[in-house]
Amino acid sequence: MPLTFTRRGFASLLALTPFLSPARAEESWDDIEKQARGQTVYFNAWAGSPQVNDYIAWAAGELATRHGITLEHVKLSDTGEAVRRVRDEVKAGRQGSVDLIWINGQNFHVMKEEQLLFGPFTGDLPNFALVDTDGKPTTLVDFAEGTEGLESPWGMAQLTFFADGAKLDTPPMSMLELLDLARDEPGRITYPAPPDFHGTTFVKQALVETIDDRALLPLAIxxxxxxxxxxxxxEFLDQLHPYLWREGKQFPPTQAQVTQMLSDxxxxxGLTFNPNEAANLVSAGTLPDTTIAWQNRGGSIGNSHFVAIPINSNSKAAAQVVADFLLSPEAQARKADLKIWGDPTVLDMDKLTPAQRALFTGGDAPGAVKDPARTIPEPHGSWVPLLEAAWLERYGA
Incomplete structure (x- = not known):
């Protein structure tokens, strides 16, 4: 595996040496599948959603039947926990407790920078050829950081708002329109407090709509x-907050609480980073059939989420097979199904056979986004800690 030295230089190389494997240029996919049989993959993934947990359990059953792989879901509340564990294990020269990790953004940037990831491997995955790398460029760029084959795309996300259309027939299609609505409906709008991911994303959306020079956003700051x-x-948030729930002096801790308050x-x-979540909630009976969902007309913050393999994984072959299975049309279609998860696919429909396309049973469901907006890529990862720190200093009390 080629290494690009950072300022950590040879100290990093010494720590990584026990985990480096010889070049596998002549290793075929059949060889990788054979090695994978009988291996266990400890998949460290966020576990805050029953739908996600059920989907991973389904994938585990399929992988056991088809490939003889045991997939163990290590349930996380914070992906940073797994990143820290990998760092500590590599520093100590120990084989890893993490074989596959659900990751993106700052966590990927840290693992890439500290050379904690195995690869590049995505180009070896047969199903990677089906990914829409042109129409969905965030499958190759993660928070302005090139993936360079070190993580495999798994799903798409984009900031989406939703409401009961019977109560809100003209949704705000920009942050300035949201401010006008908040003035007209004081106390009835809010967002989660950063560093909750959804709260930080709301602030990033406000950032891209107010900043004077958007060319700064993909750059380290x-x-x-x-x-x-x-x-x-x-200045915008100072204008908005007095009209929010509890006059902006208190914020819900999570997106789930915001959704519950909307339901009540x-x-x-409410807001979500899954464009299909509102339709999912309608299907589950949590929200009414009159629910509408929308994205700001000028575009909304979006990204891809990925899976990656730590450099000290005990089961690199099986982890690659899992990543490839998660990209298969069957697995992607099941994940996109509103009744199962509703996570948008990373695949290019034009690259699929008619039978594969038929697996995707989407449609004009109540609560679905009717007019998807263009995706605005995430700012460079260096913006996030500064945004969260500045928000907490200004509004956290």
Whole structure:
């Protein structure tokens, strides 16, 4: 595996040496599948959703039957837990307790920078050829960081708002329109407090709609430039917050609580990073059939989420087979099914056979986004800790 040295230099190389394997240029996919049989993959993945957990359990059953692989879901509340564990294990020269990790954003940036990832491997996955790398460029770029074959795309996400259309017939299609709505409906709108992921994403959406120079967003940012660039953002939030739930002096801790408050009638609208979540909630009976979902007309923050293999994994062959299975049309279609998970696919429908396309049974379901907006790529990962720290300092009390 070729290494690109960072400032950690040879100290990093010494730590990684026990886990480096010889080049496998002549190793076929059949060879990898044979090696994978009988291996156990400890898949460290967020476990905050029953739908996600059930889907991973289904995948585990299929992998056992088809490939003789045992997939163990190590349930996480914070992906950073697994990143820290891999770092500690590599530093100690120990084989890993993490074989596959559900990851993106800053966690990927950290693992890539610290050379904690196995690969590149995605180009070896047969199903990777079906990925829509042109129409969905975030399958190759993760929070402005090139994936370079070190993580395999798994699903898509985009900031989406939803409400009961019987109570809100004209949804706000921009942050300025949201401010107008908040003024008209004081106390009935809010968002989760950062560093909750959805809350941070809401702030990032406000950032991209208020910043004077969007060309700064894909770049690594320093604190002085950040302070100047985000002045319009915090001026906007200062205007918005007095009209929010509890006058912006308190924020719900999670997106799930915001959704519950919407369901209870306490709030007028909710938000999600899964464009299909509102339709999912309608299907489950949690939200009414009159639910509408939308994305801001100028575009909304979006990204892909991925799976990656730590460099000290005990089961690299099986982890690759799992990653490939998760990209299969069958697995992607099941994941996209509103009744199962509703996570949008990373595949290019034009690359699929008619039979494979038929597996995707989407449709014009109540609560589905009717007019998807263009995806605005995530800012560079360096923006996130500065945004969260500045928000907490200003509003956290």
């Amino acid at each position: 320093d604190k002085d430039t950040f302070t100047e660039a985000t002045q319009p953002l915090f 009638g306490e709030l007028l609208m």
